[in-house]
Amino acid sequence: AQTVTQSQPEMSVQEAETVTLSCTYDTSESDYYLFWYKQPPSRQMILVIRQEAYKQQNATENRFSVNFQKAAKSFSLKISDSQLGDAAMYFCAYRIKLTGNQFYFGTGTSLTVIP
Amino acid sequence: DTEVTQTPKHLVMGMTNKKSLKCEQHMGHRAMYWYKQKAKKPPELMFVYSYEKLSINESVPSRFSPECPNSSLLNLHLHALQPEDSALYLCASSLKGERGWGTDTQYFGPGTRLTVL
Numbered sequence: 001a002q003t004v005t006q007s008q009p010e011m012s013v014q015e016a017e018t019v020t021l022s023c024t025y026d027t028s029e030s031d032y033y034l035f036w037y038k039q040p041p042s043r044q045m046i047l048v049i050r051q052e053a054y055k056q057q058n059a060t061e062n063r064f065s066v067n068f069q070k071a072a073k074s075f076s077l078k079i080s081d082s083q084l085g086d087a088a089m090y091f092c093a094y095r096i097k098l099t100g101n102q103f104y105f106g107t108g109t110s111l112t113v114i115p
Numbered sequence: 116d117t118e119v120t121q122t123p124k125h126l127v128m129g130m131t132n133k134k135s136l137k138c139e140q141h142m143g144h145r146a147m148y149w150y151k152q153k154a155k156k157p158p159e160l161m162f163v164y165s166y167e168k169l170s171i172n173e174s175v176p177s178r179f180s181p182e183c184p185n186s187s188l189l190n191l192h193l194h195a196l197q198p199e200d201s202a203l204y205l206c207a208s209s210l211k212g213e214r215g216w217g218t219d220t221q222y223f224g225p226g227t228r229l230t231v232l
Contacts, residue, residue: 033219035220035221037223043225044223044224044225044226045158045205045223046223047220047221047222050220089155091157091158095219102160102163102171103160103221105157105158106157107156107157108155108156108157110155
């Protein structure tokens with residue numbers, strides 16, 4: 001079974017500080033993609049960052065970076081210099097490369113940013 | 116342009132009504148998806164269309180009927196819904212419908228918030 005676990009239902013961070021959201025997944029596949037999506041309250045779900053399983057280098061997008069540990073099946077998201085606009089639900093997801101269309105989502109982490 | 120549009124934004128319907136949700140993208144994506152999302156929960160996959168053909172149906176009740184008239188348009192027809200069907204319905208699209216090939220990021224629309232009375 002393909003599962004994605006986000007063990008932190010809620011997190012909070014002080015503005016300008018750094019926070020790390022955790023994600024683990026279970027798959028027997030070796031070639032897949034990993035994603036973090038952000039969904040602000042009553043707003044659209046947007047892609048934050050993505051990682052290809054075969055790439056050892058961790059992906060970064062401005063203040064967002066990941067710590068990808070393939071052997072441990074771990075894919076955490078680090079947000080640096082947190083801003084009020086970072087407050088949202090964050091979903092970790094992955095997609096197996098060869099079976100095409102299905103994305104598997106974690107249960108989400110609700111991030112609060114404290115001014 | 117990475118835009119997926121959905122109409123209407125909000126919909127209130129009775130249990131005997133028939134209504135439709137519409138989703139549109141002009142990014143040349145050949146895979147399109149319907150998800151149902153309850154508050155503070157992850158999206159639940161309902162249907163996937165790949166090259167305008169239904170490729171995944173996640174055992175969704177027949178009161179939900181998807182349609183993909185062309186590569187840019189995806190509809191979800193609703194009939195005789197139940198109050199528990201009230202949710203945010205999300206449409207998404209991705210570049211390739213077949214196996215492998217690229218990162219196939221899903222791009223989501225803003226959703227239709229459906230209330231069934």
